[in-house]
Amino acid sequence: MHPAFSVIFLTTLIGVGQGLFLALYTGQVYSLIHVLPTQAEGGFYAGGSALALLFLIAGLVASFFHLGHPERAWRSAAKWRTSWLSREVIVLPSFMGTVFLYAAVHYTGWNPQVATLGESLPLDLSLVIGAAGTALCFALFICTAMIYACLKFLQEWHSPLTVINYLLLGSASGFTLAAAFSVYSAPEMVRFYGTWAMIITFAGLVTRSASLLRNARLKPKSTLQTAIGVRHVQVAQKAQGFMGGSFNTREFFHGKPASLLRSIKWLFLLAAFAMPLLLLGGGLSSAAGAFFSAAFLTQYAGLLAERWFFFAQANHPQNLYYQAIS
């Protein structure tokens, strides 16, 4: 497929936003059950979720560049029963709204206790909103990934690994950002976020490598023989029906040499996984804050390359029909 920059930015930016929100809420829940020192309320969570919201908004803005008719975007909520894209269009704003409420509750400090869990755990409003946000956050990861994973003829995408990778890669970048953010706003949380960022990044490396291995062994189900229905071992296209380009020759092929694809693969393995792991490790052992910011910037750049590769690698069966100009 031809990687569209609007979609690359959409998926990576909302991934960071989602991961950051998950990190914040995990931090809050951990402090509630006293695994972590209790946090100064307002500043950290409000600031962090505002930052997450910024990433989500940036992703949403990027997505509009993908549409031919952005002014009609509201229509795309119509077919949520059948279309994962439609579901994403509903879940993304709901999630953004919830993150906003979460930020607002922490910012204003208006946080009444709404229930008690068991005997002694007080549940305040922010925890309830956060739980809803977490559910929406996972739903959003699933919707985004299923847009690609549900297309069965794009065999590179049609796998549960696609969903797992979106989940882990988004969370990894979010946790890394949380570590970088807490350096400045809540230094006692740095170790917690840094460690989790390393764990999730490593898990992402494992599952992304698994999908690379899987895709390397894929055998295309469609061939030129099934495409035109002629059973002969020797079939070659002599003319595709037009001399210039068309939507079909532009949208479904990245147009880059295979060597570039290979370099991008190694680049993203390095930048999205190996380097952030080293930098996070360096940050955790030296306690120098700049390591975490560097880790996030490298990882985000790496994820841009990863997403480019994700699209470029998918081989659409329609390309069988567009092999020779004349």
Next chain:
Amino acid sequence: MTQLALVIDLNVCVGCHACVTSCKEWNTSGPAGAMSDDRPYGADPTGTFFNRVQTYEVGCFPKTETVHFPKSCLHCEEPPCVPVCPTGASYKRKEDGIVLVDYDKCIGCKYCSWACPYGVREIDEHQKVMKKCTLCVDRIYDLSLPEAERKPACVMACPTSARLFGDVHDPESAVSEAIRESGGYQLMPEWGTKPSNHYLPRRKTQIRIHTDELIRADNPLKKERQLPQPDKNEPSLDDVTSW
């Protein structure tokens, strides 16, 4: 239930592209607006088409066969392009099974084109909406046309009658008969899309002629006799007398 479709006879198609130009002519003049072209006379022309005719070579030289292969939306019975559309702009009509795009609802997200394995949906770069074959839905029901012309423009244009149009769910229709009798098949059956358009395969047309069919061996009434066969070296007045 009705399922309108095309049946394309690859044994007959000569790859003349008349169906392509006729399709474009009809559909670019319709109420839905032009099918836009860019740089039509430039070095790198591009444009929106519903129908393309491709050419394939089958076999190894010198034993090759050329197959001309027209391709347009197949109006699948299980169209994967329809459920993925977030707006409902892509839909399949209940009454006749035609798959259509509502240009007023389409947001131009291109997702449906990703979901079609056949590469027959094309975005209009100027109107920014997804376009594809409509089976000339604005012709086939037009009562102001004579009945014989209520067919898709490509079918009307085809000089070899390689394109048949009709209801593939009606076992009595000409298209169903052609599919049944001539081994009609579907493209990429592996994806379960159940295309409604079918293709008729190439057939070997052979005739075996024996010498006694050229020269009558039995001639019971002696009405004919062998024509004189002068020697090749004899002078002749014209070609007629020299056998």
